[in-house]
Amino acid sequence: MAYPMPLFYQEQDTVTRDLEYLQEMYPAEAKKYQKVIAEILDRLDYEGSMIYDEYPDKWQIYRLTQVVVDKLKHAGETEMPQQPEQDWDRITEFVQVLLCGEIYKKRHMNQNGILKF
16 A cells, blocks of 8 residues: 555544443443533643643642532532542543543544544
8 A cells, every 4th residue: 555644544534433431321421521521621731731742640640630629619519419439539530431532532633533643
């Protein structure tokens, strides 16, 4: 094959579509968390952002997770009954998993489907 790069872009588009389709199947609670995560990551989507570091710092990911959880706690004060602290520990772990997935998606895709880093 003389020009393999266009096929690479097609593969990336397929991966993005698959990921977005599967994310549509998330439970309602996960979709709510993902929406907050996406809003926060949109603010961090700039050249030189920590989400585009070759090896993101574990502490920064943890701190970003806490920012998301704090936002969920404040939003939940009006929508949800008070959660026990044990539930928030479980939610924090779940948010961190979703956050890593969203960072992966942002790191690998832009308008053209080209790797950003």
